[in-house]
Amino acid sequence: MEAMAIISIFTLSIFVGFEVVSKVSSTLHTPLMSGANAIHGVILVGAIIVADHSDNSLELGLSLAAIVLATINMVGGFVVTDRMLEMFKGKGAKNKGSGDK
Amino acid sequence: MEAMAIISIFTLSIFVGFEVVSKVSSTLHTPLMSGANAIHGVILVGAIIVADHSDNSLELGLSLAAIVLATINMVGGFVVTDRMLEMFKGKGAKNKGSGDK
Amino acid sequence: MSRFLYELIGLGAGVMFILALKGLSHPRTARRGNLLGAAGATIATITVFFYSSDGQLPLNNLGWILGAIAVGLIIGVPAARRVQMTAMPQLVALFNGVGGGAAALVAIVEYLKLGQSASTTVVIATVFTVIVGSTSFSGSIVTFLKLQELMTTRPVVFAGGRFVIAGTLLATLGCAGWVVTSLGTTPLLVLAGLSLAFGILFVLPVGGADVPIVISLLNAFTGLTVAAGGYVLDSTLLIIAGTLVGASGTILTRLMAEAMGRSLFGTLFGAFTAKPQDSSGTGEDRPVKSGSADDVAILLNYARRVVIVPGFGLAVAQAQHTVRELADLLSAKGIDVAYGIHPVAGRMPGHMNVLLAEANVPYEQLSEMDEVNPTFPQTDVALIIGANDVVNPAAKTTPGCPIYGMPILDVSQAGNVIFLKRSMRPGFAGIENELLYDPKTTLLFGDAKASLTKVVSALKAL
């Protein structure tokens, strides 16, 4: 992709990232951090791509290590975030749930 | 630019546009509308580009008409928005201005 | 200038537009935001003179281009500078319309230029720009005419109207297909014509109260055409700027509709569902209680709490300074005074705030609808100055009337209601106001400023 396109996408993503979380209440700081953390686990995609490219055992070994780490990051991250939020839910469901949807 | 880049830029811009204005108070609806209106006057840039490309009088005539209209949109829009906001300012400066910056 | 630098500056301008919109969303930064937007637009415009895709500088037709810009400045700046506050909304509508027109023209020229070599996606983007740009242009002109009261402000609905509109829309879409397949010039011009007609038909049936919503919607439309134009011209800046306006305009339209208690769907498709209404008004001759300035002064003098409800008539009469004088006088007598500001009082959101701010009315005295409504039962006098629709109980009681469902200021809960207006004529929405005939209502006829001046002297004389 063209350099200019990449710069534009990068710049716009910064604004989206800033705006989207800028009003979060302090109670949600940890789940949000943990969820964002899980999202960057998508580097797994990059790790798979380099594993596909690898043609010697050093490269392959490093890529596979990257895959293991990235999978832990991604899957573990989403699971642990869900567990945290599950605890919050009890409360939400009882007190505010009715206004939902 | 690649189609994919354009689609990405378009998608991200939508999110930025949504997020950026989503909390505006009703008092500012008109100036915001008017300011956004002035911003799309930047089609002036497009009008100048096509005027540069024009090589017959039909094309040139239409481009020049576009330039006139776009200039009115852009310059008039920013000026009228500023006038509106100037009136608000009296109030802001006196009652809330101190908290500024 | 290299293409990279040129585009980088364009992106910078795009970022300035983002920051401009962000600034415009907060009272304290609004003005700075607007100036930032203007700076971004200026930078973008200057830059385009230093880059040409064919590598030749200066630009071809440079003299003509500068001349056209000068013409635009000569028309736009004085119009924006001199316009009365009361006429601003229609000016915004007009500016939006010319922007849409410019986008349509740009697309047409680029289409003529590319001819048979255009790719299908480019042609589709062109067609989109022409349709939406033209619709926005003609639609904005009609809203302008409505707001300027050069034509009726009521919904214009005729028998079978919805079929005509649907037919025009279908014809437009069919013609769009024709353009894409034939790549001819004539189809494109027919398309432009049909779109212009559609824009008119689309806006005609819109009720008065919905006009600002429609302006905002057309504004969002124009944004999208600019984005499509950016695609045709391969300009990242136009894509970003146009999409931003399109997206923020859409959200804004929804927010405005919410603030006025209107359904966006109803507004948009009103055209298809509106029925010709019996809006003749029986020219009623029921009795009303009309009073003198002295009567009004006495009512005010013995009140403990007065709520002033300003409306469009206050702006027409330019009575903002006089009303402030009255309020100061009442406050000095120990009377509790507040202004009840309806979100759509006047002809644009925030109109009353702007007007009263001009007269240095203290910000604390301005109460929004939700704040002031619960206080009416404890209010002795509701003084309605040049307002009508925003206090019209028909919004609650008469399903089917143009303002039905809009939240209103509940002035009928106050002990006494005083109207300052010139006649029994209805307000913008064109409907009777039952409250004028209510036994607790007193009417003081005349221009708001003149009436207020009289009330002030009467009060001083008491």
Add this chain to the structure above:
Amino acid sequence: MSRFLYELIGLGAGVMFILALKGLSHPRTARRGNLLGAAGATIATITVFFYSSDGQLPLNNLGWILGAIAVGLIIGVPAARRVQMTAMPQLVALFNGVGGGAAALVAIVEYLKLGQSASTTVVIATVFTVIVGSTSFSGSIVTFLKLQELMTTRPVVFAGGRFVIAGTLLATLGCAGWVVTSLGTTPLLVLAGLSLAFGILFVLPVGGADVPIVISLLNAFTGLTVAAGGYVLDSTLLIIAGTLVGASGTILTRLMAEAMGRSLFGTLFGAFTAKPQDSSGTGEDRPVKSGSADDVAILLNYARRVVIVPGFGLAVAQAQHTVRELADLLSAKGIDVAYGIHPVAGRMPGHMNVLLAEANVPYEQLSEMDEVNPTFPQTDVALIIGANDVVNPAAKTTPGCPIYGMPILDVSQAGNVIFLKRSMRPGFAGIENELLYDPKTTLLFGDAKASLTKVVSALKAL
């Protein structure tokens, strides 16, 4: 699958990440948001198996790849499932670290692959990824060790430490220049080593209270490395996802720092400015007022208003159900009960909310710091259960102590203060709490759950 479709699906996943972050910012949509993010990540991962830049499918090394994913799942899922609530923060730190490590490894492999053919910008992006990814990896491991209390939770500061850190940073940057100019493998490995060292040195001097802020910061860093990795691999999805996390993580870090009353700058550059502190603690032997469960029950029984202040010890003792029982008992006696929740009580923001929600404590009883602080003067008993730093007046009175400047719960304004803790040991920040020696303080020593159970039976017996 065509490249276009592949990238389009990637963009779709990016949009799902945006919506996930948006959802996660609001209590009601948070869980849905997280699931949406998981769905996006799953889609992105599956798609990559159906597209290869060399056009050959299935992917090379497919078996190895699937095996590695399986290993990751076998490690990650049970760890995430089984972890105690109390240990979640360190798990998040660890997950973040491995993500940074993965990004660094990806960049290293791509660098080895590209060799001399890499363009300068790609090499720069690689170097950035390696530095920041490795820093994030080692830094996260250190925060993990601190939170897991496998090492001291206090700032580790040694004489000349700041020079060592500055030196390491300079060496890292120098080495980065070496990599860019020489394009060799050895320099890259040296760079990785230096960055790992820098990560450790960067986090060691951070004080306990600042650990969550640092985790958040490292999280943002990892996001940026993923974005840089996306640039190297030409993946729009990675660029968008990484940048999103980088930007939102930065904002979140700032918000967290604000919520804890910390300066972000101080936290970040604490490493360069921290001085070795006299933190030996004089092992004081001053008298304290220790009471029995009966004493506490009596104090509570005759109170009109009780504020319960839970802290990390409540989580350790898993006493959330018992505390609820006590609160219900008091409420039944007509006593006004509220929980005062400090934003950083426990070991992660929202820790107490999560814990008490688990015990079905009614949401209305939970008061945030700003709400509850003004009510302490009308409070008869402040019952502090396993909290320490969040009520430590040193935050106000002792400039230079690790929590100085953090807003605290003003329990000393209450009529009586009761501490339930096991010993005189300090809290997370490792500093003495003067309030323990205050004449109006009563200490009930023991595990929070055991003590609470005793208090409940004593109350019932009254």
